[in-house]
Amino acid sequence: WEGSWGLYFPQTTYSESIYVGQAAGTPVLQVHAMQERASEQPYFCLYRMPVLKPAAYGSWFHIDTVTGVIYMNKTLDWTDFESIYSSRPVQKGKETMKLTLKVSVDVMSPKKLCSQITNVDVSFTFINATAPTCGKMTLEKLCFPDEVIKPHIKENRMPGTMRQLRRFTHADLCPNYTISYRVEAESPVPFVVNDTTSELVVTAPVDREEKEVYHLMIVCLVRTEETLDTLTNSLHITIYDEDDSPPYVNGTDTEDVLIEFSRSKDTTFGNLFVYDRDTTTYQSQDNYVSTLMTNDSWIKDTFTIEQKFSEEKSIFGNVRGTVYKYKLRLNRNISVDEKRSFQLDYLISDTMFRGPEGTVMLHFNVTILPVPIRFSNITYFFVLSRKSMTYSQIGKVCVDNCLKFKGIEIAYHLELGDRNISANVQSCYTAVDVARNLEDMSGVLYVNDTEPLLRPECQELQYALVAHEQHKQLQAKAIVIIIFEGEVDPLRTEGQRSLACAEKRQRGECETFRGLGTPTGRCQWRQGTGKVISKNYSTCSPDLRTCPNGYCDVIESKNISICPQDCTREPIIGGHEKGLMLGIKAGHGTCYCYSEKCFCEQDYLQENICDDMCKTVIATA
Amino acid sequence: RDELIKGQGRGCLLKEIHLNVTDLGLGYRTKEELIFRYCSGPCYDSETNYDKILNNLTQNKKLGKESPSQTCCRPIAFDDDLSFLDDSLEYHTLKKHSAKKCACV
Numbered sequence: 001w002e003g004s005w006g007l008y009f010p011q012t013t014y015s016e017s018i019y020v021g022q023a024a025g026t027p028v029l030q031v032h033a034m035q036e037r038a039s040e041q042p043y044f045c046l047y048r049m050p051v052l053k054p055a056a057y058g059s060w061f062h063i064d065t066v067t068g069v070i071y072m073n074k075t076l077d078w079t080d081f082e083s084i085y086s087s088r089p090v091q092k093g094k095e096t097m098k099l100t101l102k103v104s105v106d107v108m109s110p111k112k113l114c115s116q117i118t119n120v121d122v123s124f125t126f127i128n129a130t131a132p133t134c135g136k137m138t139l140e141k142l143c144f145p146d147e148v149i150k151p152h153i154k155e156n157r158m159p160g161t162m163r164q165l166r167r168f169t170h171a172d173l174c175p176n177y178t179i180s181y182r183v184e185a186e187s188p189v190p191f192v193v194n195d196t197t198s199e200l201v202v203t204a205p206v207d208r209e210e211k212e213v214y215h216l217m218i219v220c221l222v223r224t225e226e227t228l229d230t231l232t233n234s235l236h237i238t239i240y241d242e243d244d245s246p247p248y249v250n251g252t253d254t255e256d257v258l259i260e261f262s263r264s265k266d267t268t269f270g271n272l273f274v275y276d277r278d279t280t281t282y283q284s285q286d287n288y289v290s291t292l293m294t295n296d297s298w299i300k301d302t303f304t305i306e307q308k309f310s311e312e313k314s315i316f317g318n319v320r321g322t323v324y325k326y327k328l329r330l331n332r333n334i335s336v337d338e339k340r341s342f343q344l345d346y347l348i349s350d351t352m353f354r355g356p357e358g359t360v361m362l363h364f365n366v367t368i369l370p371v372p373i374r375f376s377n378i379t380y381f382f383v384l385s386r387k388s389m390t391y392s393q394i395g396k397v398c399v400d401n402c403l404k405f406k407g408i409e410i411a412y413h414l415e416l417g418d419r420n421i422s423a424n425v426q427s428c429y430t431a432v433d434v435a436r437n438l439e440d441m442s443g444v445l446y447v448n449d450t451e452p453l454l455r456p457e458c459q460e461l462q463y464a465l466v467a468h469e470q471h472k473q474l475q476a477k478a479i480v481i482i483i484f485e486g487e488v489d490p491l492r493t494e495g496q497r498s499l500a501c502a503e504k505r506q507r508g509e510c511e512t513f514r515g516l517g518t519p520t521g522r523c524q525w526r527q528g529t530g531k532v533i534s535k536n537y538s539t540c541s542p543d544l545r546t547c548p549n550g551y552c553d554v555i556e557s558k559n560i561s562i563c564p565q566d567c568t569r570e571p572i573i574g575g576h577e578k579g580l581m582l583g584i585k586a587g588h589g590t591c592y593c594y595s596e597k598c599f600c601e602q603d604y605l606q607e608n609i610c611d612d613m614c615k616t617v618i619a620t621a
Numbered sequence: 622r623d624e625l626i627k628g629q630g631r632g633c634l635l636k637e638i639h640l641n642v643t644d645l646g647l648g649y650r651t652k653e654e655l656i657f658r659y660c661s662g663p664c665y666d667s668e669t670n671y672d673k674i675l676n677n678l679t680q681n682k683k684l685g686k687e688s689p690s691q692t693c694c695r696p697i698a699f700d701d702d703l704s705f706l707d708d709s710l711e712y713h714t715l716k717k718h719s720a721k722k723c724a725c726v
Contacts, residue, residue, distance in 0.1 A: 533648040571716060575647030588648030602646065 006036025007105050009120040010151045010162045014103075016169055017146065018124045019131035024075045026172060028061065030164035031068040031120065032199075033105040036157055040107050044068045045114035047104040057084055057099055057124075069168075070103070070122065081128050097126045134174035142170050142179060143220030144233045152238040155208040159190070159201070162237075165218060166198040177222055184217040184232070191216055191237070200235075208239040209277045212319055243287070243352035245277035247324070247360045254363040261371060263334040264407025268306055268327040272362050274348055277321040280311045287352045288324060293345040293361075303366075304329050305346055324348070328364050333407040335471055336371045371408060373469045375478040376400050380465065382445065382482045386453045387489045387521025389499075389514060391562050393546055393555055394432065394445040399467045399476055402441040409470035412436055412443035417462035417479060428458035432482055434465065435554045443467075445480065446555045447519075459484050489514065489521050500561035501540045502593040505603065510540035517542035517555070517562040528589070533575050537587035537600060539565055552582045564593035574600035632662035633694035635723045642705055649713060653705040660723035664692040667725040696720035 009031065016029045033042040044063050060080070062073045084097060104119035151163055165181045181193045183200070190204040191214065214237040222229040255270040290305045306327040313320050344366055349359040382395050399410060412434045416426065433448035452458035463480040501515030501523035515523040528538035541547040547556060547563035556563040566583040575588030584591055587600035637658045642651045672692055678684050700719040706712055
């Protein structure tokens with residue numbers, strides 16, 4: 001069975017027309033098999049699926065096992081056509097019908113049965129009419145097939161015959177015509193026509209890496225007693241690829257990798273490229289094997305190589321080839337105290353390449369630096385109004401480089417700065433708390449309880465801020481001093497029914513309202529512009545620095561009343577664009593919310609403020 | 622294609638009008654159009670003793686300045702969602718924007 005690897009059909013299908021009255025013994029068409037070695041003499045046969053009842057029409061044909069020419073076995077009459085038409089009720093009344101045979105090829109051997117390893121479909125279009133007379137035939141039909149043929153050959157193979165150009169069924173209709181063929185091309189091509197047999201012949205092995213498609217012109221010469229007609233038809237022969245190129249690097253095979261703040265699982269580092277002039281068609285990750293050249297179990301457990309490939313054309317001189325991209329990927333988080341430096345080699349091998357040089361060695365110079373958990377800024381100092389409301393954001397705290405951390409978990413909490421204080425003063429310290437930001441490793445200080453703000457002894461608070469690294473239990477400390485200044489709000493009314501700034505639809509009522517999360521004790525109004533749906537819609541917010549900014553942050557997500565514009569999950573009524581996950585991305589006019597239900601609409605009250613009368617007044621003023 | 626809910630509110634009917642999406646006043650910029658269906662018509666024939674009493678009390682100013690809502694012709698079901706592409710090639714979907722069935726409620 002090994003030999004059958006080499007034989008293949010240079011076409012995926014063959015087709016021809018069959019007419020009523022086509023005589024027994026006349027040729028219909030010819031199939032060819034391309035060889036890899038001269039010893040592979042092809043043996044053709046009509047293959048019949050053993051499990052199916054053989055189709056009656058199958059016996060109307062036979063194949064020359066050596067030449068691959070298919071002949072009529074019997075002269076077809078009208079009843080034969082009726083029998084195939086009646087066997088397919090759906091097809092009744094149609095003029096033509098397409099039926100398919102399978103032709104298979106194998107290496108000639110004395111006791112070989114017809115096997116199906118390499119086969120091709122041959123479809124016959126049965127036309128329920130007798131063949132047209134020579135006078136009614138067009139020269140195109142005499143010369144060229146009805147369907148466009150897209151043959152292919154494999155690169156690096158033996159030269160050989162690949163296609164019969166003559167149309168057997170039609171050429172016989174005009175016995176007085178002499179039909180011959182010729183190949184033309186813009187530049188020299190390894191294809192010629194065998195004049196005695198009218199077969200297209202490949203004269204030399206071809207190389208896909210040199211040329212992927214040969215564009216030929218097939219010239220058909222039709223000679224009668226009086227005239228000589230010349231017709232041309234294009235034929236594009238595709239060259240199939242095989243793995244005949246080794247991998248190579250272009251430039252560097254070494255990359256420096258520094259692992260510092262990004263240490264989480266699945267992070268990738270470095271970028272090394274390996275090139276292969278073969279296509280990706282049957283290249284896959286399985287053919288390209290990469291091996292880490294190390295015995296160090298820590299390295300083996302921590303790193304893998306990520307391989308991606310893409311097909312490129314321009315860098316390979318306008319012929320398709322493959323570019324492999326290699327990255328170093330972390331299998332697990334690397335702890336903050338890890339410190340190492342090593343060279344990591346890995347071997348890439350093109351396992352399908354038969355030559356000796358199918359491997360490339362790549363190198364990563366890896367440096368892992370430890371990350372200290374500490375505060376360079378050891379004292380944070382914040383000043384806040386005594387009017388500020390619960391959930392007002394005070395400020396951000398961050399251990400050094402915390403915004404760059406990936407795969408390092410930090411938790412923050414506040415402790416009493418001085419433990420030798422009275423119980424009365426200790427109770428002040430419920431005023432502020434810290435929460436870890438959702439997206440990075442910074443902390444957000446916020447007002448947790450407004451009751452202490454009313455008390456004069458609570459005006460200056462000193463906390464110890466503790467950052468706690470979760471994996472190695474490392475700690476860092478900083479001092480946070482918060483001063484509450486100004487007067488307490490005289491209008492402070494406890495038990496306000498609603499605290500959401502977002503409920504307010506107009507600037508006046510917004511800016512006098514004490515909403516949840518307001519650092520000044522008053523909501524802030526944003527005046528939008530434009531009459532279409534805009535990200536800059538009008539709205540009332542506790543703090544325009546954080547709300548609405550299109551992001552529901554850790555403090556806002558503690559209570560929906562703080563900033564429903566960023567945090568709502570419910571459908572929004574009116575003209576709007578929804579945020580990606582939560583909230584309102586853009587709104588029409590003014591957006592306001594009752595609890596989590598938000599509405600966006602143009603405020604007619606405000607529009608009508610300046611009517612025609614008013615405009616005249618302004619114009620004349 | 623007016624629709625009548627049998628028994629109640631003979632005057633309360635489903636009506637329709639052909640509009641541009643921009644006519645809806647929701648701020649979308651698009652050239653798309655839609656059939657907007659709405660409920661309209663009187664609801665006198667579905668009033669109950671409750672409505673008559675309320676009417677009398679408001680006429681006689683017994684309820685002060687308050688005037689509770691009376692029976693009115695409203696949608697009791699909505700059309701399917703409407704999706705359209707706006708001028709900057711973004712999709713929007715309107716829900717509960719057009720009536721499917723009306724009744725006096």
